[in-house]
Amino acid sequence: MTRGNGEPAPDTTRWSDPTGPVVAVVVLTAEPPPAHRSVEATRIGGRPLLDRTVRVLHAAGVRRVLVAAGRRSPDLVAGLVARHAPPAEPCPPPAALPPGRYLLVGAGAIFDAETVRDLAERTGVRCTDTTLAVADAGTAREVLAADAPDAALDAVAGLALRPAAGFATTLAGDRDVRRVHRALWHRYGSKPSDGLVCRYLNRPLSRPVTLLLARTGVWPDLLSGLSFAVAVAGAAVIGFGGHWWTMLLGGVLVQAGNALDGVDGEVARIGLRTSRRGALLDTILDRYADLAIIAGLVLAAGGRPVDWAFGFAAAAGSLLVSYLNVLVPDAPRRLLRRDVRLLLCAVAAAVSAPLAGLAALAVLVNADAARVFGMVLRRAPGTR
Numbered sequence: 001m002t003r004g005n006g007e008p009a010p011d012t013t014r015w016s017d018p019t020g021p022v023v024a025v026v027v028l029t030a031e032p033p034p035a036h037r038s039v040e041a042t043r044i045g046g047r048p049l050l051d052r053t054v055r056v057l058h059a060a061g062v063r064r065v066l067v068a069a070g071r072r073s074p075d076l077v078a079g080l081v082a083r084h085a086p087p088a089e090p091c092p093p094p095a096a097l098p099p100g101r102y103l104l105v106g107a108g109a110i111f112d113a114e115t116v117r118d119l120a121e122r123t124g125v126r127c128t129d130t131t132l133a134v135a136d137a138g139t140a141r142e143v144l145a146a147d148a149p150d151a152a153l154d155a156v157a158g159l160a161l162r163p164a165a166g167f168a169t170t171l172a173g174d175r176d177v178r179r180v181h182r183a184l185w186h187r188y189g190s191k192p193s194d195g196l197v198c199r200y201l202n203r204p205l206s207r208p209v210t211l212l213l214a215r216t217g218v219w220p221d222l223l224s225g226l227s228f229a230v231a232v233a234g235a236a237v238i239g240f241g242g243h244w245w246t247m248l249l250g251g252v253l254v255q256a257g258n259a260l261d262g263v264d265g266e267v268a269r270i271g272l273r274t275s276r277r278g279a280l281l282d283t284i285l286d287r288y289a290d291l292a293i294i295a296g297l298v299l300a301a302g303g304r305p306v307d308w309a310f311g312f313a314a315a316a317g318s319l320l321v322s323y324l325n326v327l328v329p330d331a332p333r334r335l336l337r338r339d340v341r342l343l344l345c346a347v348a349a350a351v352s353a354p355l356a357g358l359a360a361l362a363v364l365v366n367a368d369a370a371r372v373f374g375m376v377l378r379r380a381p382g383t384r
């Protein structure tokens with residue numbers, strides 16, 4: 001069976017097509033209505049969508065990314081490729097496309113690298129959740145030569161596939177950003193390592209802040225500094241306030257800093273802007289904030305030797321728990337994660353029971369550290 005252009009129709013029954021790496025072609029959509037931003041220029045997580053698309057394609061291992069003008073001007077593509085996208089190039093005329101496999105991408109498609117990898121090992125398939133299709137050169141030429149390439153792209157014949165992994169949706173214009181951010185938060189907002197307090201209290205608190213900030217393009221590192229400042233402000237109010245209401249206020253600030261500490265990561269993941277630098281900054285500031293909060297409780301308790309003794313035990317145990325969470329990441333029932341510890345400190349302050357809070361924290365974190373240490377000791381020699 002052949003196509004109209006004589007090329008063999010894609011064999012959609014073959015799941016692995018040995019015809020080499022796929023070349024991605026991002027097809028720009030129609031001109032936006034007046035006073036609307038084009039789909040490819042709409043910011044998702046603070047980054048123009050075309051920039052995000054090309055980054056994800058490269059992250060998925062696609063070596064070559066072409067941008068096709070569709071019904072837009074070729075000059076626009078040249079400007080976009082030069083100004084926005086990381087390594088990409090204007091698509092040559094359809095007839096000049098060499099044989100091979102092409103990943104046809106609608107400019108409004110939003111997806112991640114897992115989705116691309118899930119599709120790119122096949123030919124003649126298209127994603128059911130967004131405009132992504134892997135086709136042969138003949139299909140690619142037909143789509144790009146069509147009067148309405150984005151419409152033709154949606155109609156690409158082939159096996160409709162819901163990718164087994166990954167995320168996929170389509171931006172339906174620049175007024176659709178809020179929905180996309182909500183979908184991205186749902187997929188990337190939380191982390192598998194989130195504790196109970198984090199999952200059921202802090203993430204629901206940080207989500208609206210993240211959705212508010214996501215499209216601003218605010219730097220995640222700045223948000224790390226902000227949550228650190230709120231937590232340290234809470235520690236200072238607890239330590240130096242001297243009244244029941246300042247203790248309550250300090251407790252509220254500590255818990256607010258606890259919840260806000262998730263915003264930097266959520267914004268970073270939505271905007272594809274996570275970094276090793278940010279991860280280190282986040283965890284280092286958390287350690288200092290933890291110590292400041294414990295010091296605040298010691299001062300609020302009166303700063304006596306017994307207060308400092310429990311404070312020291314609580315601080316050492318908290319640092320040890322964080323350290324063990326990195327050294328022994330597979331420890332089961334990691335109960336005393338930072339979300340739980342900070343909530344305990346916040347409640348102790350709010351009810352004006354700083355010494356009781358310090359004593360409870362000191363016992364719990366050191367018991368948890370001993371539990372993890374004992375678990376490692378019971379493991380077979382030579383395993384971590």
Ligand SMILES: Nc1ccn([C@@H]2O[C@H](COP(=O)(O)OP(=O)(O)O[C@@H]3[C@@H](O)[C@H](O)[C@@H](O)[C@H](O)[C@@H]3O)[C@@H](O)[C@H]2O)c(=O)n1
Nearest residue numbers: 198202220221258262264265268274275278279282338339
């Ligand atoms: N400037 C930054 C900051 C972060 N990242 C990336 O994000 C993760 C951190 O993810 P997240 O901020 O979502 O969660 P975190 O590990 O900070 O854990 C907090 C707890 O500390 C807090 O107590 C709790 O209440 C809160 O809900 C979170 O669980 C980082 O590793 C980086 O990958 C970045 O790139 N740049």
Ligand SMILES: O=P([O-])([O-])O[C@@H]1[C@@H](O)[C@H](O)[C@@H](O)[C@H](O)[C@@H]1O
Nearest residue numbers: 282283286321322325337338339
């Ligand atoms: O919960 P915990 O393990 O004590 O401390 C955590 C660190 O281990 C993690 O690296 C960091 O990203 C979190 O914000 C939190 O600081």
